[in-house]
Amino acid sequence: MSISVAALIRPAKGAMVLSAVLTALGAIVTLVPFVALHNMAAIWLDGQVRTGWTGKPWVWAVIAVLSLFVGQLLYLFGLGVTHEAEAKLRHRLRGNVVQALGSLPLGRVSQVPHGAIRKMVCDDTAAIHTLVAHVPGDVTNAVVSMVVGLGYLVWVDWRLALALFGTWAVAIMIIVSTTMRGYSDITKRFGHAQTALAAATVEMLEGIKEIKNFQATDATRTRFNAARQQFSAISFDWVRRSGRAISLLGSLLRPATVFVTVALLAALFVAQDWSTLSATLPFFLIAPGIPEGFTVLVGLMQHIYESQLAARTTAELLSEKPMPEGSRTQEEGPNPGQVEVCEVSFSYEPDVPVVHGVSFTAEPGTVTALVGPSGGGKSTLARLIARFYDVNDGVVRISGVDVREASFSWLLSRVAIVLQDVTLSNDSVHTNIALSKPSATRAEVEAAARAACIHDRIMRLPEGYDTVLGEVGGFLSGGERQRITLARAYLQDAPILILDEATAQADPQSERAIHEALSTLASGRTVIIIAHRLATIRDADQILVIEDGHITQRGRHEDLVNQAGTYSEMWRAQELHYMA
Ligand SMILES: Nc1ncnc2c1ncn2[C@@H]1O[C@H](COP(=O)(O)OP(=O)(O)OP(=O)(O)O)[C@@H](O)[C@H]1O
Known part of the structure; x- marks a missing residue:
């Protein structure tokens, strides 16, 4: 209208x-x-x-x-x-x-x-x-x-x-x-x-x-x-x-x-x-x-x-057409913790498809890694799963429920997403972490910050958890900011976690801390991770190579590394890079 x-x-x-x-x-x-x-x-x-x-x-x-x-x-x-x-x-x-x-x-x-x-x-x-x-x-x-x-x-x-x-x-x-x-x-x-x-x-x-x-x-x-x-x-x-x-x-x-x-x-x-x-x-x-x-x-x-x-x-x-909200607000779906992407196609601009008929299932408690060359469509897929956009064709199911049939709050309680661009508001550390659960107590916020390996750093801020980010003394590095968003995701306590380039802004020391935080956060959850460093996802339960909006290879690291194709090429190139 x-x-x-x-x-x-x-x-x-x-x-x-x-x-x-x-x-x-x-x-x-x-x-x-x-x-x-x-x-x-x-x-x-x-x-x-x-x-x-x-x-x-x-x-x-x-x-x-x-x-x-x-x-x-x-x-x-x-x-x-x-x-x-x-x-x-x-x-x-x-x-x-x-x-x-x-x-x-x-x-x-x-x-x-x-x-x-x-x-x-x-x-x-x-x-x-x-x-x-x-x-x-x-x-x-x-x-x-x-x-x-x-x-x-x-x-x-x-x-x-x-x-x-x-x-x-x-x-x-x-x-x-x-x-x-x-x-x-x-x-x-x-x-x-x-x-x-x-x-x-x-x-x-x-x-x-x-x-x-x-x-x-x-x-x-x-x-x-x-x-x-x-x-x-x-x-x-x-x-x-x-x-x-x-x-x-x-x-x-x-x-x-x-x-x-x-x-x-x-x-x-x-x-x-x-x-x-x-x-x-x-x-x-x-x-x-x-x-x-x-x-x-x-x-x-x-x-x-x-x-x-x-x-x-x-x-x-x-x-502009609003995104219609589904009616499911409480009831759990038939497959809790499962992510199913079924024959999904999507384009940002009419007639320029960036995802073509992609299908995969991430079983509860498993880690699925999306890898592949830049611009292949990994972030787009991650965003479609979290319903940032609606698919043009196919269906995305969370816990067995079509995301279009669920209310936004239902979706939010099941899917946590940590994006490349860390957005923190000009508010206290506590409020920034508690964004995913405004009713959280200080103890809960602290527990989330500990799990995200950022508690010690927060305690060194002038006002601790009450320090306003962006104001005097309230400056955090890229990696630290990322760990704040991990704490936020931890507090959200959603069974499904989507990580988009979670270590993109981090220095090596911070990256170690992030990985430690990630393993705590990931345990027991369904994780879909976009990663450029293949070494970080070699233990993933399934790896999907996304190229030009298609899945061109899928399997575990041991299988893919021995197959001719993009994955083994990327792996070898990265081995050489990190050995150099
Ligand atoms: N908001 C947007 N509007 C239009 N086109 C977009 C938009 N976001 C991404 N694209 C295009 O969609 C395609 C897939 O992009 P996407 O970000 O999903 O790739 P990616 O595999 O995550 O890349 P990278 O590894 O570099 O982050 C690209 O061609 C990109 O230019």
Whole structure:
């Protein structure tokens, strides 16, 4: 189901309509003081004799003051209505965005850069503010003020009005057609560049250490610099175009210019006897205010574009198909601890399959190793087992249950996954370990940390388990961070454990500690491990060689090492490498 921008802001529609009506009334009432002044001028300047209250200037003065007050009140009330509705809508949208992210396939969410998510949750929902809170009031006020003002001028003296509008129309057409060409396209590119810069900034902050190493030689190689340069180039172009249009329109429509234009036309009309002196007065009073409506509209135009782009990004996210959750919440499956991958095919992009009809079974309590050349599909298979994505064909069964039929919590209680990229939050060590079981006591967290061979290191941190990671003293090495995630998996106590390159970031000493932690963690569980170091998995119960999305060899180490094929080649190459 696709969600449109209109559907996104629908909850605020009632308030927007009310605001438009109130501000339209306000704009009409605000014109009354000028009508009053015109009438006063007709009595004083033209010496018109009227009977009743219409002939009393002081009555017109009172009407002028009252209507000014009521007009402002209606305008402010209209703005207040939409601001309240927008605040509620923003709160709701932020909730919806976070909820949508939670229900998308995990693999899809991890593809969205953190910066883009931050922009969506914070900036985009805030940008919708203009669309909801200001467009109904300010646009209506500007349009109605102009229309009513112009209408009144036509009513007072249609020929003078025509002369004035004609002068404006020609001048505006020339300015707009020459300066605004391609404006919509550049505004779109400006929005995209903004998103790219936000994503690259977060990426840079997260990987500042690596970026520093590379930046030492060539700063422009980083994605951040590219995004920054692109953003600057586009924003310069955008500012130049919009600046040119705004300043030219501004000069034409500023009150002094309008006053002079009216003065010249009025002098001509009075001299020719086409108009009376009092009839020219509304032109001097109302005409300089009319362009304010244009200025408001031009100023709002940019905000409206930004709002629409932001709303579209949010609408696109909310339109994405959520991953349906199965209904099994408690009941154990028929084959506890078993992983069955049956005729599974999968592609990230349509028509580019990366896993083709793969089948294997990992029996409870056994170790299955996935090995093979880079890009073969090992991580993809691991992610499919943990249901980061849904398979295109075939089925993945955990404990004999199709993963699509189980609830996420059921799956989480059966499958623990330790990924290549260690993600720890800016929180205490305790909270980071207890992520898999928030109710865990300190004793349980400590037991998990001991099993993951990281307890001693944690005790050397300034505040022990209460040290906030990432803050002063709370820095851990890659291998140590990995052991924190192992402790987390240990605490999760799932019967199935998926390890993706668990020693990728570790130094040799840390690697030993990780292997010790791993054997504690693995005992009694079904383990599926992705490993590049074949020596670490030579005791595995089955080894699957994954190449180009297929299983090309399977068996135990002793069998495979004596067969001609990728495994024996990899084994020999690694033996030579480690002997060297
Ligand atoms: N999120 C993604 N979107 C599109 N293609 C992807 C994505 N992740 C992986 N791929 C592609 O799928 C194929 C398999 O990748 P995968 O990461 O599963 O391989 P791998 O065997 O684990 O590699 P490595 O040993 O280098 O980690 C590769 O061609 C890769 O480029």
